Amino acid sequence: MERKNRIYLDNAATTFVFEEILNQMPEIFTELYANPNSIYSDAQVARQIIEKSRENISDIIGVSPDEIIFTSCATESNNTVIRGLAERYPEKKKVLISPIEHKSVLNPTRFLSKRGFNVELLKMDRNGIVDIDDLKRRIDKDTLFVSVIHGNNETGVLQDINQIGRICKEKGVFFFSDTVQSFMREEIDPNFTDFFSVSGHKIGTPKGVGLLYKRKDIKIEPLLFGGGQERGLRSGTENTQFIKFLSDAVKIWDKERGKFLKKLVELRDYFERRIKEEVPEVIIVSEGVKRLPHISCVILPYIDAQTVIISLDRKGIAVSSGSACSSGTPEPSHVLLSYGYTDKEALRAVRISFSFRNSKEEIETVVREIKNLIDNYKTFMSTF
């Protein structure tokens, strides 16, 4: 399968596996297969690797090792917090979430609303920033938790989670933030959040590992019952290799962060400048506010995102849209509708997401191809 010359600009969906991780695979899978829950020495080697990985990660992110729960993905981490809190504290029935949460937060809270919880969406402004006064007004004695995504996966908009966390603390409610896209790319201060979630495949591990940070004095019910691994909060034999890969990826990011971020910001800004020059009608979503360094969401004129994605794919370029396509017909993204964009505008939104491996030449190619598509459309329309 020859895919070498393709231009991959969908790094928020998932990204490449670090070479340092790929290179250790044959050995680590052949040598390290013992179940870490057994008592013989092979198993103890695996156990030590897991606990060393937990320590490495906790050192780097500034939490204590027993505040980390390894999971299979961030969807699992998000479900664990949301359902775990609701099961543990059923006497409180109100949950406040931002309207731009990822589906792995939205759908478990929808599940709670079927179980008698009152799930309310917080107000946000036209730039996608949660309205802090609205948050303060809406928290009351019945509120169990607040969930606000740190860096949105479609538009990259960043919320001030320290401020939100401080308010939640003052008012005595739990605060959870989905930090999947911002983890290692932005500062996350664990003093202000009670829970945050992480996904390995967004930072260079294979798919299949994540973690949940949970402040140690908070009790929640587990999602899975079984052998009681991860201090009873995530039963199931631990994935020793992938947990080590997660620790390795965090170490690489920690060491190279300055270099990676500089490149990402350069690429994002370059793309946005060039697309505005070539396609002046473009709208850059959340342009004026603080955003993640690796995501740019653009609403293009005339052409829907599905057509853009398919046409770019034929030219060897992978990008994505925020729209869901479960029914065969694309649905406008709930995130962009919450911004106040119309269905038509939301269906024309294309997400370009960068890795530090991308280059300005690749960006030039994608901008040129988008411009060609739009020019062709205009020429075609002018013949009528």
Ligand SMILES: Cc1ncc(COP(=O)(O)O)c(C=O)c1O
């Ligand atoms: C913001 C956000 N939260 C959660 C997830 C789910 O992550 P995972 O694929 O590890 O379940 C994603 C993945 O796209 C995401 O972007």
